[in-house]
Amino acid sequence: MKCLIGQAKAKRGIAAALINPYLDRVCIAGARGTGKTTLLQMVLSYFSKEDAVIIPSHITTEKLLGEKEIALFSQNIGKPNNQSILHQAKVVITDQFALMPENNQRLVVQLLKNKGMSFYQDFHYPATSKWFYCLDQEMQDTSLLKHAKLCVRLIPVLEVSEREDILVSRGNPEQEYTKEELKKAKDRLSSVQIPEKMLQLAVEVVIRSGCKNQEADMDLIETARSLAALDSDQSVQPKHIEEAAGYALTHRMGEQQESTNPENSEQQVNEESSMNSSEDTSHSHPSSGNEENPLDYDGQDQEASGDSIPNEAPQDNPIITEVSEEEVDQVIASLKMQSDFLFSKQHTYPSSGNGKHREGTSAGGNGRMLRAVQRPAEAISLYHTLTAAAPYMKVRIPPEGMKLAIEKEDIRYKLKEKQQGFTILFLVDASRSIAAKKNMRVIKGAIMELFQQAYQKRDRIGMVTFRKTESEEVLSFTNKFAEAKRKLGEIPTGGKTPLAAGLEKALKLCEKEKRANKQGMPYLVILTDGNANETLKPGGTAAQARSEAYQTAKRIAQEQLPVTVIDTQSGRNAFGLAEELAAVIEGEYLSLDTLTDKNIAKAVQSRLHPLEGRR
Amino acid sequence: MKNYPFTAIVGQDKMKKALILNGINPKIGGVLIQGEKGTAKSTAVRALADVLTNTSVVNLPVSATEDRVVGTLDMEHILKTGEKKLEPGILAKADKNILYVDEVNLLEDHLVDILLDTAAMGVNRIEREGVSYEHPSRFVLVGTMNPEEGSLRPQLLDRFGLCVDVESEKNVEERMEVVRRRLNFEQNQEQFETKYEQDQNQLTYQIQHAKELLPAVEVNDHLLRAVADLSIELGIESHRADITVIIAAQTLAAWKQRTEVQLEDIYEAAELALPHRLLQDPLKENTSGQKLTELLNHKVVDNQ
Numbered sequence: 001m002k003c004l005i006g007q008a009k010a011k012r013g014i015a016a017a018l019i020n021p022y023l024d025r026v027c028i029a030g031a032r033g034t035g036k037t038t039l040l041q042m043v044l045s046y047f048s049k050e051d052a053v054i055i056p057s058h059i060t061t062e063k064l065l066g067e068k069e070i071a072l073f074s075q076n077i078g079k080p081n082n083q084s085i086l087h088q089a090k091v092v093i094t095d096q097f098a099l100m101p102e103n104n105q106r107l108v109v110q111l112l113k114n115k116g117m118s119f120y121q122d123f124h125y126p127a128t129s130k131w132f133y134c135l136d137q138e139m140q141d142t143s144l145l146k147h148a149k150l151c152v153r154l155i156p157v158l159e160v161s162e163r164e165d166i167l168v169s170r171g172n173p174e175q176e177y178t179k180e181e182l183k184k185a186k187d188r189l190s191s192v193q194i195p196e197k198m199l200q201l202a203v204e205v206v207i208r209s210g211c212k213n214q215e216a217d218m219d220l221i222e223t224a225r226s227l228a229a230l231d232s233d234q235s236v237q238p239k240h241i242e243e244a245a246g247y248a249l250t251h252r253m254g255e256q257q258e259s260t261n262p263e264n265s266e267q268q269v270n271e272e273s274s275m276n277s278s279e280d281t282s283h284s285h286p287s288s289g290n291e292e293n294p295l296d297y298d299g300q301d302q303e304a305s306g307d308s309i310p311n312e313a314p315q316d317n318p319i320i321t322e323v324s325e326e327e328v329d330q331v332i333a334s335l336k337m338q339s340d341f342l343f344s345k346q347h348t349y350p351s352s353g354n355g356k357h358r359e360g361t362s363a364g365g366n367g368r369m370l371r372a373v374q375r376p377a378e379a380i381s382l383y384h385t386l387t388a389a390a391p392y393m394k395v396r397i398p399p400e401g402m403k404l405a406i407e408k409e410d411i412r413y414k415l416k417e418k419q420q421g422f423t424i425l426f427l428v429d430a431s432r433s434i435a436a437k438k439n440m441r442v443i444k445g446a447i448m449e450l451f452q453q454a455y456q457k458r459d460r461i462g463m464v465t466f467r468k469t470e471s472e473e474v475l476s477f478t479n480k481f482a483e484a485k486r487k488l489g490e491i492p493t494g495g496k497t498p499l500a501a502g503l504e505k506a507l508k509l510c511e512k513e514k515r516a517n518k519q520g521m522p523y524l525v526i527l528t529d530g531n532a533n534e535t536l537k538p539g540g541t542a543a544q545a546r547s548e549a550y551q552t553a554k555r556i557a558q559e560q561l562p563v564t565v566i567d568t569q570s571g572r573n574a575f576g577l578a579e580e581l582a583a584v585i586e587g588e589y590l591s592l593d594t595l596t597d598k599n600i601a602k603a604v605q606s607r608l609h610p611l612e613g614r615r
Numbered sequence: 616m617k618n619y620p621f622t623a624i625v626g627q628d629k630m631k632k633a634l635i636l637n638g639i640n641p642k643i644g645g646v647l648i649q650g651e652k653g654t655a656k657s658t659a660v661r662a663l664a665d666v667l668t669n670t671s672v673v674n675l676p677v678s679a680t681e682d683r684v685v686g687t688l689d690m691e692h693i694l695k696t697g698e699k700k701l702e703p704g705i706l707a708k709a710d711k712n713i714l715y716v717d718e719v720n721l722l723e724d725h726l727v728d729i730l731l732d733t734a735a736m737g738v739n740r741i742e743r744e745g746v747s748y749e750h751p752s753r754f755v756l757v758g759t760m761n762p763e764e765g766s767l768r769p770q771l772l773d774r775f776g777l778c779v780d781v782e783s784e785k786n787v788e789e790r791m792e793v794v795r796r797r798l799n800f801e802q803n804q805e806q807f808e809t810k811y812e813q814d815q816n817q818l819t820y821q822i823q824h825a826k827e828l829l830p831a832v833e834v835n836d837h838l839l840r841a842v843a844d845l846s847i848e849l850g851i852e853s854h855r856a857d858i859t860v861i862i863a864a865q866t867l868a869a870w871k872q873r874t875e876v877q878l879e880d881i882y883e884a885a886e887l888a889l890p891h892r893l894l895q896d897p898l899k900e901n902t903s904g905q906k907l908t909e910l911l912n913h914k915v916v917d918n919q
Binding site: 021022061062065103104106107110111113146190194196199200202203204206207212213214215216217218221222382383386401402403404406 | 718
């Protein structure tokens, strides 16, 4: 247990979680090599081997849900085991949680959250298990942090000396917890009092932190209580609240940031705005629940969180008699710093937002069965296995206790496929030639219609525009349509037409998407008049620009991407350039002239969804 | 582990009302609870079963396998005896119960299809792997979701009879009370339960009573017209909306121990049954909710 030097703060957080049954979901965050796994091993050492379940990131859905062990494959024809791997576990460990396929991540979280709710025959969720999971700070998806009630952070060794100073000055010398110590602390836990003042402080800290999750109130209080028990204190003190906030709130403040502005990397700035926005929301509901408020302090939340409250002063706590604004501020300030730190690593990896771990072709053991195959897959199809074995029944002798004789070569597996929407990338010409008001309106209308259809079909969409000298990825692949709509409305127009740059960018994105998501071929929709008058390196002639564009178009054709070119040039003065482009790119050509926006959408969708029968 | 008592949940009256109405009358068609995390959504759903007689909450995990949901061959049986036998799935268990889907917006698409099929017919048909079988599966669909994490497919949205938005409490004192009760509950579950036993029994009785009263509740034509007017005024295409409003209003009347639906019941029901049907266009700005509230307030004032 002493293998981890320093990191006293993390250890204390873990200890707090271990002694309190309420704190059952803990995240360990830290940069690579800061000892996350070592810390997990420390956690494991507190439990006996039988009580611990370690879930590898490649676990199948069946194993999580519980599967029937067929007598065919197990020698002991006794009680078949159809319980989930999580059944009766006291501690559940997922070291590389971020690497788990998304559907299994959700499953794990739901199983561990909704404890004690049955859903399948006698199956019950683990009633007492604690869950510890690790997240690598460099590649973490901030959304995974929110599952935890507590988050402990491992700090790089460089800063240890500095951090230790802080800890020492707080009067918490570094310590290791033995099993006995923890047991004693656990016994003390129930007798730790929570003064009303501390309750109020906790709630106000949560509200002021901008954390929307009301559950945080409870987590913060329970953590503070655990910390008090560890310190052998009779009641929760402000310092415990402050310390607990570091464990229970920092990761949720990030959640707030994420929800206000998911793709923004400037989180420090955002922090401020999220604080304000939370204040705003409390302003907008000033009267909620006033009538029932027994302690009539005008019911103004913002006042309550701002001013000190003089008319309520229980005497449990001699040290502090009222919650001052200063105090809340102090806790908030320290939280902000910690939260920044927790989320800071993201700045250096701006592009690592989405699409890191995607289901492979086998759909992670879930999905609809396509057909039976002999190649081993995740699940056996009994029906097809039996059918395969059927002709041999007369000549084979079944093993004892079995009616049927099945050999290894009979076994058939399920090939599953997950239903998935298409990925559509819109490449929109936003240059001067298109910017004519009417044209742009029609184009936006058309895109909107496509968005709408895509939304219903669960397709993902992305958008790239090009104008002046460069192209811009306005919208990375998403299915958040409200956002897509907003982005569409904000597209600036005007300037020259760097068609080549636009095509280049589109090709790059499609390639990236193809790599990340092997199942779906991205579909490219280009809205342009086909005219190019800006080269990749600004300043070239129109002829150069056009030849560059055609070169890129040829490469797109080689990739065999399905493409539709929609000509935005209206009737009389059409030069046929877009049509030419469509020919080079080996895509379909549509003209805005003959199409209203609804028709465009239909045309594109009908090209997409002949495939629908297959999925 | 015990469930937190339904009656001990602080605030969130609209959500509680919607759940109780579904408990009284499963025909309402379930409820979708939208809101931020930590607003007692799951707690309330789980607690509901305790105040209903003969009903349990069946959980459908968002990433469950198709086998588990619709049912599959009983492998054990088939191997030992050579006979085909169906092993029922979650949908069989959900019959006459509450089917609870946490984070319903994240439910995998293939499961959504199954759910829509079954919910439409009230029957789960199994046609796979050489099995042909069907069994009734009439459930009250209760879903919770956080809209920030993705939107719900429109077809599935329309399946939910009622829809409520929950928000986290902003009042410090109220929140302290939430924590206080929760702490007491964690400290001593038995004692906490005893404290709320009377309330729980009372609620169980009220629900039971309303159930008995329900068949006798009448709606006059004048009110039916009011519902139709309301839908037209709001531009709602779905007839299911009208029907749901009427059924919910009947249930509300029974809950208030009346055998006649009054106009206020209609408006109260509309407030629960219409908000999610207004959002026909996911891309439009979300002002329709406000429109509904304004219109309803207006109507209530007019009728006083």
